[in-house]
Amino acid sequence: MFSTSKSSWIILCLFCLVIFFSCSGGREEKADQPTKPENLSIVFGEGGGITGQWQGYTIGLDGEILKWSGRAAEQNSVSAGKLDEAILADLWSEIQNKKILENSGTAPGNMTRFLKIKTNGETYSISWAVDAANSTMSADLDQFYSKCCEIVEKKK
Template identity: 30%
Template sequence: MPEHRGYLSLRLPGDEIVFRFHEPMCRLLLLVLLLSTSSCRSTKPWLSWGEGGGFTGLQQGYTVWRDGTIEMWRQSPGDPPQTRTRGKLRRTQRQQIEAVYRQLQTLPAYNSPGNYSRFIRRYTSRDTAQWVWSPSDTHAVTRTLQMLYEMLNQNVRQP
C-alpha cells in the first residue's frame, strides 16, 4: 500500500481493513479523548456508609465522592448496586463530613457484624478503613460509631 504523507494509517490483522486519518484529525481525536477522560471523577469515594442484612440481605446507604457528589444506593444480594445521585455537598455539609472523616482517623478498626449491621468506610489514596457493627452492640467504639453514623445521615438528608 502506498504511503501518504500527513496521514496516519491503522492496519488491522489480515490487512482487510485499513483506516486512514488525516494528521489534524488525529490531533483532534487525541484532544477529545484527553478532555473526556479528565472530567471523570475519582475512582475512589471519600466516605461510604449504610446498613443492611437481616432476612432479605438488602443493604442501603450513601457514598460521598471526593468531588462532593452524594449518591444514595441500594443493593440486594447478588445484584449490582442501584445508585441515584442526590446532588453535591454544600460548604457546611462538607465541613461536617470532614470533621467525621478526621474523627474516624482516630478510631481503631472494628469488625463485629450482627444479623443486621451498619458500616462506615473511609477511603484514602492508599487504603480503605472499615467499621462494621450491630446497632444493638454496646461496646464503647460502637457508641462513637453510631453517633458518627447518625451525623452522616443527618448531614446528607439536609435539603
C-alpha cells in the same frame, strides 16, 4: 567615637530586623484542625437481616451524594444531591476528632452498619452490629453514622 556609635547603631538596627522578621505577624497556626484531604470519599450504610438487602449513601470526592440499595453496597445508585466543601471539611474534622479511622468496630450482627472511608490512597472499612449500641466502641461510630445520615437527608 563616631565609629563606635555608628557600629552600635548598625547592630541595633540588625537586632530590630531579626526580631521583626521572626514574628508571626498575627497569623494563627491551626495544626490541631487538619484540613480535608482532596481525595476523601465516604460510603456508609446498613443491612443484612432476613432479606440480605443493604441501603446507604456514597459521598464522592467532589461532594456528590449517591443513594443506593441492593444485595451489596453501592448497587443501583441514584444521584441524591451534592455537599459543599464546608460540610465535607466538617465531616473530616469529625472523623479526626472521634478517631474513626482507628476504630475497629465490632463483630457483624443480624443487622450491620458499615463505613468505608477512602483518603490518601488508603481505604478504611469498619463494620459493627446495630444491636451493639451499648458498646462504647460503637458509640462514636453510631454518632458519626447518624450525622452522615442527617446531612445527606437534608440535601434530598
